Amino acid sequence: MKGAYLHIPFCEHICYYCDFNKFFIQYQPVDEYLESLETEIKTTVNQYGAEDMETIFLGGGTPTALDHDQFETLLKTINNHLLHPGIQEFTVEANPENMTEEKLKLMKKWGVNRLSVGVQTFNDSLLQSIGRAHTSAGATQGIELAKSMGLTNISVDLMFGLPGQTEQDLETSIDQALALDPAHISIYSLQVEPRTIFYNRMRKGKLKLPAEEIEAEMYETIISRLQDKGFHQYEISNFSKSGFESRHNLIYWNNDEYFGFGAGAHGYLEGERTVNAGPMRSFLRLVQEQGTSMVSHHPVSQQEQIEEEMFLGLRKIQGVNKHNFYHKYDRTVHELYGREINDLKHRGLLYETDHFLALTHNGIFLGNEVFQAFLG
Helix, strand or coil: EEEEEEEECCCCCCCCCCCCCCEEEECHHHHHHHHHHHHHHHHHHHHCCCCCCCEEEEECCCHHHHHHHHHHHHHHHHHHHHCCCCCCCCEEEHHHHCCEEEEEEEECCCCEEEEEEECCCCCCHHHHCCCCCCCCHHHHHHHHHHHHHHCCCCEEEEECCCCCCHHHHHHHHHHHHHHHHCEEEEEEEECCCCCCHHHHHHCCCCCCCCCHHHHHHHHHHHHHHHHHCCCCEEEEEECCCCCCCCHHHHHHHHCCCCCECCCCCEEEECCEEEEEEECHHHHHHHHHHCCEEEEEECCHHHHHHHHHHHHHHCCECCEEEEHHHHHCCCCHHHHHHHHHHHHHHCCCCCEEECEEEEEEEHHHCCCHHHHCCCCC
């Protein structure tokens, strides 16, 4: 396994756009959950081994919503069972309102070397309208505090296409993020998913989103502004300074295998896609009964692997490595997709070098259309 994802499903509030597996932390069996999570990690690592792991990603939910003792218990569990000298990147997702000096000290103490800070926007009225609990000033303060304590490998997460967001709002947020000198910026367009507050509002006609052409202009602005400031775009929604790409997320886009621990987490183990139980009671019961919470596993056929290799690889700006593709599947991309590739190149959505097949600038804007061409 190249990496491990650990899911902490607890939140102090629910953002209006979020469809991840999450629960209000109040009255939840947090301590029991952390005990069960440790059991699941031990059981799984004993079966598969963790010697080849390179990354750990602690996400949610809101990992930093845990109290001091709970957060330290979690970090100790990771140290005891997953952290070893070969780990190159240990990321924790953090919300600005939870980035206290005490929790940042715990992260430093227990080996965290990267923070992914969920800012979303530096516009206070937009933050309120999407259900976030922090302010622009709070986000700035939290990031500056982390940097002052030596946690300098920081990713700022932003969003665009938000209800009521203007291009000027977006530009201001980008500028404020850049002023904090992060190593990495992720910036995703809003996707309105079922089972969210925004989805319910949309169904009632009460959610006003920017027009598609405005959203495309926003994305163009994002690319040009960040590149002008020395950030290179290495994936459709991700930009970094040289050497600060998210190693963990590259595991997903390189179609490598990883552990998924915790309620609702997904994994990729020895050629099988795995899914853990999402409901809290089911998670706790299954771990007690069988040592893990896995409820399904799907053996990935070679055809599925090839399709995933294409659409995940094409998310990277570098594109699909043709040599690696042939080494994995003993077929060239042209043997399998020659007609599709030629058509997409003719339409100006793909380009090709000796070693890579990648999206053009126009192809980046029509990525989903390109990906669809490689799906059976």
